[in-house]
Amino acid sequence: MSFEQISYAVEGYVAVITLSRPNRMNALTKVLESELRDATERAARDDNVRAIVLTGEGRAFCAGMDMEELEVLPPDDIRAENWMRPYDMNRRADYQTRYSYFPAVPKPVISAVNGAAAGLGMVLALYSDFRLASEKAVFSTAFAKRGLIAEHGIAWILPRIVGHANAMDLLLTSRKVTAEEAKAMGLVSRVLPPEQLLSAAMTLATELSAIVSPRSVKVMKRQLWESPYQSLGEAITLANTEMFTSLQSDDFREGVAHFLEKRAPNFLGK
Template sequence: MTYEQLLYTVDGPLATITLNRPKRMNALTKVLEAELRTAIEQAGRDVAVRAIVLTGVGRAFCAGMDMEELEVLPPEDIQAEQWMRPYDMNRRADYQTRYSYFPAASKPIISAINGAAAGLGLVMALYSDFRIASEKAVFATAFAKRGLIAEHGIAWMLPRIVGHTHATDLLLTSRKIDAQEALGMGLVNRVVPADELMATVQALAHSLSTEVSPRSVGVMKRQLWEAPYQSLGEAITLANAEMVESLRSEDFAEGVAHFVERRPAQFSGR
C-alpha cells in the first residue's frame, strides 16, 4: 500500500503510522483522513503486528482539520457514507463512525504526542488506548474558537478521561494547556523529554507485543471500551463468557508454561 500524506512502517510486531504534512502541522485533509483509516485497518489485518503507534512528523502531532479544507467543507460531509462505513461488524455501532473506529481495532493504539494536538488531533488521541506526550506537547479543543461544537464524540470521551470539570473548562474556553497540566488532569499517561518520546513509546509497544498475550489484550480492550454501555451484571456476564474461552486458549497454556519454566513468553495470540 502506497500512502501520499502519511508514512507506514512495520518493525517486527510494531506498526508505526506517522502523519506526514509537517508544513501544515499535520493538519487533516480528506486524503489524510482516508489514508489514516486505511493504515489502521492494514495494521489490524497484519497478523504479525501486535501494537500500533500513531505520531506526526515535525513539531506537531496533528493541529486539527486543515483550515483551507475546512473553509470549503460542505456541512453534510461530516455524515458522508465514506466516513461512516463499518470497521468491524462484530463491534458496537458506536465504534463504527468517523473517528470512533480506533476502539474497534483489536490491537492497542499508542499516540506518541510529539507536539500540538488540537481539535481533531486531540479527538484522535482520546480514542487511542495510550497517550504518551513529549514535554513540548500542547493541547487544545479549539472548537469554540472556530464557531464549532464538541464534535465526533469528544463531549462523551473527554469527561470520562479528565472528569466533567476539566472537560467543561477545555471545551468552553478552548484554551491551550501544556503537557504537565495535561498529565495532572489525567489527559495523558506520561510526559517524557522530547528526545526520549519515541524510545519510550517503542518500549511500551514492545512490552505489549512480547510480554503479554495479544489475545488477552484484544479481549480486554474490547471489555474496557464496551463497559460504559453495560451494567455491572452485563460486564460480569461478558467476563465470565470470555474467561471460559481464555481458559481454552493456547495463550493461557503458554502463560502458565512460561511462568513455571521461568522463560520468556512465546504467545501465539490464539
C-alpha cells in the same frame, strides 16, 4: 499500498503510523483522513502486527482540520457514507464512525503526542488506548474558537478521561493545555523529553506485543471500551464468558508454561 500524507512502517510486531504534513502541522485533509484509516485497518488485519503507534512528523502531532479545507467544507460532509463505513460488524456501531474507530481495532493504539494536538488531533488522541506526550506537547479542543461545537463524540469521551469540570474547561475556553497539566488531569499517562518520546512508545508497544498475551490484550481492550454501555451484571457475564474461553486458549497454556519453566513467553495470540 503507498501513501501520500502519512508514512507506514512495521518494526517487529509494531506498526508505526506517522502523520506526514509537517509544513501544515499535520493538519487533516480528506486524503490524510482516508490514508490514516486505511493504514489503521491494514495494521489491524496484519497478523504480524500486535500494536500500533501513532505520531506526527515535525513539531506537531495534528493541528486539527486543515483550515483551507474547513473553509470550503460542505455541511453534509460530516455524514458522508464513505466516512461511516463499518470496521467490524461484531463491534459496537458507536466505534465505527468517522473518528471513533480506534476502539474497534483489536490491537492497542498508542498516541505519541510529539507537539500540538488541537481539535481533531486531540480527538484522535482521545480515542487511542494510550497517550504519551512530549514535554513540548500542547493540547486544545479549539472548537469554540472556530464557532463550532464539541465534535465527534468528544463531549462523551473527554469527561470520562479528565472529569466533567476539566472537560467543561477545555471545551468552553479552548485554551491551550501544557503536557504537565494534561498529565495532572489524566489526559496523558506520561510526559517525556522530546528525544525519548518515540522510544518510550515503541518500548510500550513492544511489551504489549511480546511480554503479555496479545489475545488477552485484545479481549481486555474490548471489555474496557464496551463497559460504559454495560451494567455491572452485564460486564460480569461477559467476563465469565471470556474467562471460560481464555482457559481453553493456547496463550493461557503458554502463560502457565513460561511461568513454571522460568523462561520468556512465546505467545501466539491464540
